[in-house]
Amino acid sequence: MRKSEASKIGWWFLLIxxxxxxxxxxxxxxxxxxxxxxxxxxxxxxxxxxLLVFGLLSVLNYYVQPKHxxxxxxxxxxxxxxxxxxxxxxxxxxxxxxxxxxxxELQKHGTRNGLISAFLYTRAIKPALLPLLxxxxxxxxxxxxxxxxxxxxxxxxxxxxxxxxxxxx
Amino acid sequence: MLAENTPKQAVFKAAxxxxxxxxxxxxxxxxxxxxxxxxxxxxxxxxFFKNAILDSFIGSAVGSVLAGNPITSYIIGGELLAxxxxxxxxxxxxxxxxxxxxxxxxxxxxxxxxxxxxxxxIAAFLFSVIVAIITTAIMGAL
Numbered sequence: 001m002r003k004s005e006a007s008k009i010g011w012w013f014l015l016i017x018x019x020x021x022x023x024x025x026x027x028x029x030x031x032x033x034x035x036x037x038x039x040x041x042x043x044x045x046x047x048x049x050x051l052l053v054f055g056l057l058s059v060l061n062y063y064v065q066p067k068h069x070x071x072x073x074x075x076x077x078x079x080x081x082x083x084x085x086x087x088x089x090x091x092x093x094x095x096x097x098x099x100x101x102x103x104x105e106l107q108k109h110g111t112r113n114g115l116i117s118a119f120l121y122t123r124a125i126k127p128a129l130l131p132l133l134x135x136x137x138x139x140x141x142x143x144x145x146x147x148x149x150x151x152x153x154x155x156x157x158x159x160x161x162x163x164x165x166x167x168x169x
Numbered sequence: 170m171l172a173e174n175t176p177k178q179a180v181f182k183a184a185x186x187x188x189x190x191x192x193x194x195x196x197x198x199x200x201x202x203x204x205x206x207x208x209x210x211x212x213x214x215x216x217f218f219k220n221a222i223l224d225s226f227i228g229s230a231v232g233s234v235l236a237g238n239p240i241t242s243y244i245i246g247g248e249l250l251a252x253x254x255x256x257x258x259x260x261x262x263x264x265x266x267x268x269x270x271x272x273x274x275x276x277x278x279x280x281x282x283x284x285x286x287x288x289x290x291i292a293a294f295l296f297s298v299i300v301a302i303i304t305t306a307i308m309g310a311l
Contacts, residue, residue, distance in 0.1 A: 057187065061182045120268070136247045145264075145300070
């Protein structure tokens with residue numbers, strides 16, 4: 001998909017969402033203000049992630065060339081690539097969709113689809129939220145779930161990559 | 170390391186990439202906000218049948234449709250456990266909540282490719298059930 005096409009589709013997508021809001025407003029008018037309040041709450045909570053992603057994109061554009069991405073996150077990246085994806089997913093913060101622009105750039109630079117998939121999967125493990133998970137479900141459960149998810153993120157990444165790359169060829 | 174862009178070009182390119190993604194991100198945030206408002210939290214318990222395997226798929230499906238802060242999923246998961254829903258179903262729900270994104274699927278498709286987004290979300294849905302079964306099996310064995 002060309003950049004201009006993606007941009008146009010993005011605006012069409014936003015227009016469809018606005019139409020959904022108008023329809024929801026007609027059917028259930030009292031849902032709109034709480035939704036917009038919720039949107040504002042999301043924005044207040046994550047505005048700094050915008051800045052972080054913007055900063056990372058700038059650094060990526062300045063320092064990183066496709067050959068570097070290909071070496072560390074491309075086909076020949078090996079175990080190091082998987083480790084970077086898993087750790088990156090765990091330490092990344094904010095909503096998942098905030099990371100799509102950065103992942104889009106990395107994908108264009110040659111990052112493996114499996115690594116992007118593993119990154120998105122391990123975003124489920126949030127060190128800051130582990131105490132709360134322990135509080136609700138216990139320490140043993142939290143440790144087992146975290147370890148199982150890390151292992152499964154790699155297996156899931158390999159499967160996604162095989163399917164996506166096979167279809168693309 | 171040789172730079173391809175000047176610092177000014179690098180920042181300009183980053184700003185362009187963010188601007189290109191802006192309508193998609195705003196649309197995804199609006200959808201998440203609307204879904205959270207329209208679906209009452211208390212309604213989730215009625216969706217389960219108290220059958221571990223069937224409920225784990227239902228848990229995964231419910232977690233796939235909903236989106237938001239993981240803390241909300243812990244609170245709902247705790248409530249479901251208190252209502253007698255199995256640990257496998259609750260685990261599938263918790264995992265799907267953060268790994269599958271039906272609401273964000275349009276945004277993911279536009280920015281990362283339709284094939285990738287659909288394949289990844291289907292795989293993550295199935296894996297949320299697998300992770301739940303393995304986790305509770307290990308818990309049971311301890």
